[in-house]
Amino acid sequence: MWMIPTVAGTSSRRASSLKRLGQRMNVRGLARRFAYAFGKASHYLREEGIQAVVGRFARRLQRQYRQARPSANYRAWRNAFEPNAVELQRQTLWSQQVNGPLFSVWTTVADGLPLKNLQQYLKLTADSLARQTYSNWEWIIVSDRPSAEILDLANDESQIRVIATNEADWIGHPKGAFVAKLNLGDRLPPWALFAVADQLDEDSEIDVLYGDHDVWTPTGQRCFPTLLPDWSPENLLEANDIGNTVFVRSEFLRTCDDKPTSSWETLLLAAERASRVCHIPQILYHRCPETESRENAEDCMAKTLVRRGINGQVERQPNRRLRVTWPVDSLKTVSVVIPTRDRFSLISTCLDGLLNQTAYPSLEIILVDNGSTDEDVLALYESLNGDDRVRLVNFDQPFNYSVACNIGAKAATGEYLLFLNNDIEVVDPDWLTELVRWGERPEIGVVGARLLFPTGKIQHAGLALGLTSVAGHLFSNVPPGTPSPLGDSESLRNVSAVTGACQLIRTQLFWDVGGMDEEFRMTYSDVTLCLKIWQQGYRNLYTPHATLVHHESATRPLGDSLEDLELFVDFLVKRGIDRDPYFHPALECLATTPRFRRTDEQNTIEQLACWIDRFQTTTQPQTQTELEQAA
Known part of the structure; x- marks a missing residue:
């Protein structure tokens, strides 16, 4: 072991002189810091408005409070x-x-x-x-x-x-x-x-x-x-x-x-x-x-974009993180597949957002209608007959979400498929451009958006396996930007899965993995789609820069089908999936906003193991060859 010597003390007279000098210098330093802070505040006030300045001040106070009183x-x-x-x-x-x-x-x-x-x-x-x-x-x-x-x-x-x-x-x-x-x-x-x-x-x-x-x-x-x-x-x-x-x-x-x-x-x-x-x-x-x-973050990222051959732009966001954007090929068509039935207020709002409030120009809308009888909805369909961007596909069978999505995908002509709930409301004109920007990257599989409840709180910021049950939404029901040890909802992040309420994927890739698994009637086929693609070597992505409002499950009841739940657990066993690589084992499994577990709480790995034990089948994990064939 080594020792590092300390500095010898000075005489009391010298110390007193230095103290007085330090006090005078400190006053000047405080004045400089005040002038600097005032200048920054004035700049942000001019550029971003009072709300941004208040937000910055609140975040700084929050950081200082968290540092003063550790969790x-x-x-x-x-x-x-x-x-x-x-x-x-x-x-x-x-x-x-x-x-x-x-x-x-x-x-x-x-x-x-x-x-x-x-x-x-x-x-x-x-x-x-x-x-x-x-x-x-x-x-x-x-x-x-x-x-x-x-x-x-x-x-x-x-x-x-x-x-x-x-x-x-x-x-x-x-x-x-x-x-x-x-x-x-x-x-x-x-x-x-x-x-x-x-x-x-x-x-x-x-x-x-x-x-x-x-x-x-x-x-x-x-x-x-x-x-x-x-x-x-x-x-x-x-x-x-x-x-x-x-x-x-x-x-x-x-x-x-x-x-x-x-x-x-x-x-x-x-x-x-x-x-x-x-x-x-x-x-x-x-x-x-x-x-x-x-x-120097901007320079570092600019060098990276040049090295990767991306003609992109780098900008600093209010939360101090970077955002990288690049032009997208807006000539490629996005086929928006919407399973729907009745509920005029929902479908009319959704269609108005797609047709009149979305900046991305090349899209077609495929309405997979499951027997609507509402006169207002039928009249809406009639009014759209002359719009080449909208097609109606009748689905006269007992409702099965996976079958409805596959039927809509078969009718699609676009290079991209976007599965969208009929209870989605467009609030950001650039949302689809952002999804396509990432969807066109060859290494990316499925892309999902930030979905908000009508109250403004987060509904979806990506999914994690083993969270709340076998799979749950990150940061659900908290305000955007709520901090956690695993980041927040305002950060671009790789995830295991994103919700089928808004899910963009290249059409060819969708069919390469067999589309939606039609054994799942109501839930989990969107998650299994993401997992199949992830096991093929692609990365799934959540982006906070595409924002929509989701009036969740207004057309159908909330809750998991027991049959679908059992099928999903069986899927995990067959695929050898026993944890979420993008969630952390130090975190507990019931809090959608990540927090450290206590000794009496499970993490998501243990939660998944409990579900697998509960629905354990005789099927053993497949070999790598069988996994590739299954995909």
Whole structure:
């Protein structure tokens, strides 16, 4: 163990003089900060209006409140589920018995950091490395002009090296098989390197690994936990939620033509070139906000778009995340399939929104009517006879949602299929353009929109398996932007499934997986469609930038059919699906707004297992060949 010396004290007279000087400088500093804040507020007031300024102020107060009073749920979860002393001892013994990879952890020390702060932050990071249960690591400190304190630290410990160079030239120096950046003052929990080594012991082909993180405040509180989904490349186009500490295979970095200059850029390159990326669902580092470096997000994303050949635009949103857009091919037709019956007020509102309030020009509407008798609805159909954009398909059978969707899809002529409920109301003219923008991406399967209740609260922001029952809506019945450890409803996110109330997919891909499964009469065929496509290697996507109002199930009752529920559980068993990769095992299964579980609460994995046990069939999971044939 090494010690970092402290700064010697000054005389009382000098201290008094410095205090008076500091007070005078502090007054000037406060005045500058006030002028800066007033200027920013004036700018936002002119550009965005009073509502945006109030919203920014409220969000900042909320962040400060959460930091001052860390979540009791998070504290309880840490005490119950993070590795205890016995587990840490087991990890130490394991590490001594295996010949695991060397990890090169590197930290950049900027010039001009006050000596006292430098010593403090060096000690925080150094002590966290010394406490690792996995000991095969080196710490590389990168500095243009390393101070005496840094050099003394390296002289005392063989696992620490100092490289007198700038940050851009460090990449050729690490000896380790994997490298990870750790900001000065950031800390690794004792199990961090073991967790990475253990994962690599199971799968040696992984190129990039990342975990969850939180903030360790100067007062010693752990707060702001950020839990992450499994690998979600589309999320990275808005923000680097993964953070700075990412473990990357050294060989992968050396083979990149464009050497990444930040962790965000490394992750974006990994989305393009890495063979395997792994998420470890544990807190793997503690951020130090005081030393956090700011990445030039717009420049980073602009470089990414050029590298990927996308003629896109990058804009900063009010929530400080980015939004990337690009022109869409509006000549490709979207066939909107709407199963419907009666309910004039609903279908007339839905059709008016599609025909008169939607900016995307190339669409056809296929009304799959299940025996409407309402005179106003029949008169509406008659009035639309001359509109080439609308076709009526009669469905004179007992209602089956899946059959109705397939009948409408067979009548469609468009390159895209959009399955839409008849109780949807258009409130944003660009909603369909946004869905097509992502639907035309070859790596994307099914795209879903942000659906709101008429009250303005979230109805749908993607689905998670095992949430509330076997599958549930994220952030349901809370205001947009409600925070959680897993983000909020206003972020672009990869999901396992999106609701069939608004579901866009390429027509060819829909038929490639066999369309809707007609065994499901009322529910879950929309979810199984998404899961079949996900198992084919496509990623499903929820976008908050397409907003609709959903008067949910106004045409048919809420609730799951028991037969459909049993069929869905059987589907999961046959497909070998036992968890949601985009939800987190630290979260409990009944709260649609993600929150940490208690010891007496189940997570979604355990919830799914209970449903599978309840409806267990004799059918065993299929082989990979059988899965491909089934899809």
